[in-house]
Amino acid sequence: MSALVCVARIGAAHGVRGAVKLWTFTEDPFAVKRYGPLLSKDGKRQFEVATAREARDHLVATFEGVTTRDEAERLNGIELYVARAKLPATDEDEYYHTDLIGLAAVTTDGAALGRVLAIHNFGAGDIIEIAPPKGTSLLLPFSNAVVPEVDIAGGRVVIALPEEIAGEESEER
Known part of the structure; x- marks a missing residue:
């Protein structure tokens, strides 16, 4: 489990008195004021x-x-970080993305896929990145259909691989 969790990113300056745009990654955007430095x-x-x-x-x-x-x-x-210990506890079926990094990724029938490398969001929803032991990382939608089980205590996420990935070439060609 990571010791620090990213809670915000500073954007462009706003006005002339030292203000900035601040994008927060917390459920309550104003929580960044309560975490201390x-x-x-x-x-x-x-x-x-x-x-x-x-x-x-x-x-x-x-x-x-900053004036x-x-x-x-x-x-x-x-990017602005806070110690993981300062964050509120999660409910039984909730977790922080940082808690997933490093977990084993297995298929629904238990075959090893690799480890969770990152969770990305490029604007259209979360993407889970799985690093296999060899080869290129897998980037998959982080949805209930593709990731039906997250077992932090067991150290794994279960991945239901999609049957076909759009854009793949047919092997018959």
Whole structure:
């Protein structure tokens, strides 16, 4: 289990007084204010949210010590992390994506596929990336149909491989 969990990403500067666009990955967008100092991925920088207000699809936030547009512009793209222990506990059938990284991936009949490498979201829903022992990673929709079981305690996810993947060439050609 990862020690740090990404909870937000800083976007472009907003205005001239050090505010930034802030995309949060938490159920409650304002939860980022309650976690205390947020960390950069390497853990070397800390960011304390001073103010936050809702915008269309993000927050507009200021950080302690950031007071100019130039300072805000230098923060663009930084992902913000919090210690996993600071996050609320999950319900029995819930989990954080970070809890899945490294779990064994097996087919519905128990055959090993590899390990969960990442969960991605490129805008059309979550994608689970499975790294096989050899070869190219599998990118599959992270849906109940494709991932019918997540067993964190058992250290595995069950994958129901789709019968046909769109775009594959027929072997008969």
